Amino acid sequence: MILEVQDLRLAFGGVRAVDGLSFSVGEGEIVSVIGPNGAGKTSAFNCVSGFYKPTGGAVRLAGEEVTGRRPSAIAARGLARTFQNLRLFGELSVLDNVRAGTHLWLKQSALDALLHTPRYRASEDQSTDEAQKWLDFVELRGDRTGLVRHLPYGEQRRVEIARALARRPKLLLLDEPAAGLNHGEKAELLALVRRIQKLGVAIALIEHDMGLVMEVSERIVVLNFGREIADGPPDDVRRNPAVVEAYLGRDADDEVHASGTGCAGEGVDHA
Template sequence: MSDQQPATDNILELTDLSKRFGGLLAVDSVGLNIKRGEVFALIGPNGAGKTTLFNCVTGLYQPTSGKVMFDGKDITGSKPHQVARLGIARTFQNIRLFDYMSALDNVRVGHHVRMKAKMWDSLFKLPRERKEEAVITEKSMDLLRFVGIARQANKYARNLPYGQQRRLEIARALATQPKLLLLDEPAAGFTPQEKVELMQLVKKILARGITVFLIEHDMKVVMGISERIVVLDHGEKIAEGPPDEVRKDRRVIEAYLGKSA
């Protein structure tokens, strides 16, 4: 299947996507297309609906209306595990790791989205399963190396410094072998140096052929790595374009400076 020509240049297409919570329209008829191989950023003030949009794409929330097309397939309303298996991985705004598992095991769990043998059936393993486990361990170590925290492999996730936990989350997401990686504020709480390193990491991820869909508040990070940006305000798309255009857009400036506040 992967040898076939892709049906479309767009890896993700959202059409009129809406999510309502009672009286609140958190995402309001948003349409956007993300091309294969680009870094696409979603920005907007707090509460704009960015994370909700990610949740609709990854199956954590059912959209109220609208369509989500991934890699030429309609995945609207699919469950998170189905979405993961199809090739979308994500990190969370609030880090979600298995605190009392080692960094290595956190990444191994990511691999199990794709493996036949269950990680937890460890007592009476068949040789084939044991071999599979060895391969997973090897690949997981490679990913820890890739994100730059291999020396922490055997430490509990909770004992890693904050910046390394963020990297570990990215490694775990990559372990599912995604085509599209969603990062929800990956640089939040980072030092300037950590932000530079994060941008380098995103470029390395891109070089692996993975498309990156990014929510980020830090404008330097957004402007530094994104080809295109969509701006949400009160659930609505208010601007779209390359960084240089978007930063000059009157509605964007107003949304950020809080004209109505």
């Protein structure tokens, strides 16, 4: 397993945001984490990636326990993520935003940068080439030399994913990657996620678009009030009475309408 989460707990005062959550992601697997707003999905991702320190439980990445470590230390073990709200450097170019993701593995010292040594110049060229490669991979259509904030929202999403991939992760966490995208952009996102999987990168995503979730996921973990209430293949999960009641909020007879069959973006969005 690339990711193992065991009995994870996170409390804010008297509120239990994550309450005994356990799940795993295998190498090269696509796992979606779904649930109503406030179910603890992003809080769990924040614990896994080091942005929150859990109050209990364990997180293992590639067999090594990383519970409570700093985000940079966890990233160095092979984890990258995107956020529900874009976190790009608006005053930097598209290319420089993605180049920022390469600095995790570039071999240069502060002295190299200060003196502009041959090693520094070589690593900067390598960083640029790597950034261009990932922008090609996500099929960015906009200007790469202009400020990233001038790109349309959907293109900015691609830049954020490209920057995460530039870290060369083993596991990629995507937090609501389809938020704000139109129907065509969601279909392109679905294709992109599958291309990422073909690289051997495992993917865990939080998503409210049930069409995309049912289409792309090999396994789905469902949370409610910080607890796991289901974990299994899409067909099993969407027929689970506890999921229908807690997440879809409708009678089991109506579950077929929320199954999200067809192309990405169809179905019910319970944001």
